Amino acid sequence: MADIQADGGEVTEIRLGPVADSDGLVDVWFTEPDGRRLVVPAFASGGEWKVRYSSLAAGTHHYEVGTPTVPNLAGVAGTIDVTARPDQQRLAARGPLRIAPDGRHLEHSDGTPFFWLADTWWYGFAERLQLTEFREFAAARAEQGFSVIQIVAGLYPESLPQAAAARSRSGWVWDEEAGAPNPEWFDEADHRIAALADQGLVPCIVGAWGHYYELMDSGQLARHWREMIARWAAYPVVWCLAGEASLTPAVDVDDPELRSALEAETTEEALRDLAAHEHATIEHQLKTLNDVARTVRSADPFGRLVTIHSVPFAKPWEFLEDESVVDFWLLQTGHQGHQALAPAVDQMQAALDHRPAKPVINGEPSYEGIAGSSWQDIQRFMFWSHVLSGAAGHSYGAHGIWGFNTSSVPGLYSGLAPHWRDAADLPGSRQLGLGRRMLAALPWHEFEPHPEWLSPSAHPGDRLLPYAAGLREGPRVFYFPPNAYLTNCFRYSAIWFHELGDRRWRAELIDPVTGAVEREFVVEPEPDGSARLVGGAGFLTPLPSWADWLVVLHPEGGPR
Known part of the structure; x- marks a missing residue:
């Protein structure tokens, strides 16, 4: 009989034996029922060596400590009997994420399509967010329809090592004196990763913010990543190599050589000039990142998906010596509210057009409430314009939540922020959750x-016009941005659907704020396959109001 019984996909923790002062790193060899061997790193916790393992392969799995230099673990071996479970609603049972066959979307290992809707909790391990609060918030986001939580493993944005804002109850993630990860920090963080998985939320774990690839050497960062892999790779996680991969530790705004960059006409020009000024630092930083990226790929026995997070207007593939070290692109497109809308779609389209093709997600659009702007209408535009352009999902963020701001930490570089509990009630998050449920x-x-199915429709010269996507035989989805976004308020006075064929279509006019169907009607194409949208609030628009709207067309029967 097996030593351990486990359900398919369930994370099993095995205690191997006591930690001795002379111990080095420990690896455990697992052999699956089909003979495939995995080398899984162990970790030290509470004075013991432990290893975590999961598999969907039913049958008996064997393990043995594969590190002969640790004599007190010599001969440690055993078996795990994995049983498949029929409960396919569980995250673990559906399996970890992989790239879908079309190369554009994500799916579970059982083939179930996965829509990425992430909330951004960069500082989710900080001490100001209690574990009970973390669990309650995770449950709330899962209930709203979120599927991913983006979180940083202690080496945070907008802070330096040992910063007060980066502390957890057990200290900091990296023990400067020992020159190694802080095991108590990871023990505490383990509960939060497990809490996300329990709620069916995929943890997207950022190993370090970009500037840490300059502040720490490749050996330190590889050790940090090994600890992450040992602790969390058995869960259905996604790895993000770096946040803002090319962002350097600090910029001296009083440096006369930087003034021309900081006073440029546009953010895109400023960021380009700053990157040129910091070229030597960025080059060294990215060299370290690429070294570590190869280590992450080779060290993760479970082969979890890997991505990288960019800075606005940067092409993330240009950070990498070998694009194959990542599976999909996680963009950042800027935080300038309405001014960021068209550039965000431009950056999304550039990533979708890049070859070889990979799934693309905007991992950091303009946060709701940041700079007193980017409210829920902007969140809806970002979501629907991106998804209908071909994105594999979307990430949401709210100013106040990403840093888990409180009265003790009221803001970081990006200024004062609301308390995270207040930010949690901003309406954009609920409305994007509704969007995911509609899809x-x-x-x-x-x-x-x-x-081409719609006129007017968005194009490179005007990204704020409507969007269309779907299947030729239906359904088809159309998103109409609010009238206030139009450069010409009369552009909606004549809205036409095209290439409808010779069949009737059942139409639903949906409010993206509530998800409610405002009205249903039948669309009957003209002989050329086109049909004009009629009704509405007056001669300026056939839509019910000047707000944003969705129309979904479903085929009705066969040809007329």
């Missing part, structure tokens, strides 16, 4: 963008 009722993972 879940449709074959969204098969959709392709079709701007």
Whole structure:
């Protein structure tokens, strides 16, 4: 009989034996029922060596300590009997994420399509967020429809080593005196990663913010990543190599050589000039990152997906010596509210057009409430414009939540922020959750963008016009941004659907704020396959109001 019984996908923790002062690093060899061997790193916790393992392969799995230099673990071996479970609603049972066959979307290992809707909790391990609060908030976000939480493993944005804002109850993630990860920090963090998985939320774990690839050497960062892999790779996680990969530790705004960059006409020009000024530092930083990226790929026995997070207007593939070290792109497109809308779609489209093709997600659009702007209408535009352009999902963020701001930490570099509990009630998060649920009722993972199905429609010269995507035989989804976004307020006075064929279509006019169907009607194409949208609030628009709207077309029967 096996030593341990486990459900398929369940994370099993095995205690191997006591830690001795002379011990080095420990690896454990696992052999699956089909003979495949995995080398899984162990970790030290509470004076013991432990290892975590999970598999969907039913049958008996064997393990043995594979590090002969640790004599007190010599001969430690055993078996795990993995049993498949029929409960396919569990995250663990559906399996970790992988790239779908179309190369554009994500799916579970059982083939279930996965829509990425992330909330941004960069400082989610900080002490100011209690474990009970973390669990309650995770449950709330799961209930709203989120599927991913983006979180940084202690080496945070907008802070330096040992900063007060970066502390957890057990100290900091890196023990400067020991020159090694702080095991108590990771013991505490373990509860939070498990809490996310328990709620069906995929942890997207950022190993370090970009500037730490300059502040720490490749050996230290490789050791940091090994601890992460040992602790969390058995969970259905996603790894993010770095946040803002090319962001350097600090910029002296009083440096006369930087004034021309900081006073540039646009953010894009300023960031380009700053990167040129910091070229030597960025080059060294990215060299370290690429060294570590290869280590992460080779060290993770479970092969979890890997991504990288960019800075606005930067092309993340240009950070990498070998693009194959990442599986999909996680963009950042800027935090300038309305001014960031068209550039965000431009950056999304550039990533979608890049070859070899990979899934693309905007991992950091303009946060709701940041700079007193980017409210829920902007969140809806970002979501629908990106998804209908071909994105594999979308990430949400709220000013106050990403840093888990409180009265003790009221803000970081980006200024004062609301208390995270107040930010948690901002309406954009709920409205994006509704968006994901609406799409879940449709074959969204098969959709392709079709701007030719609609006029007017968004194009490179005007990204704020409507978007269209779907299947030729239906369904088809159309998003109409609010009238206030239009450069010409009369552009909606004549809205036409195109390439409808010779069949009737059942139309639903949906409010993206509430998800409610405002009205249903039948669309009957003209002989050329076009149909004009009629009704509405007056001659300026056939839509019910000047707000943003969705129209979904479903085929009705066969040809007329």
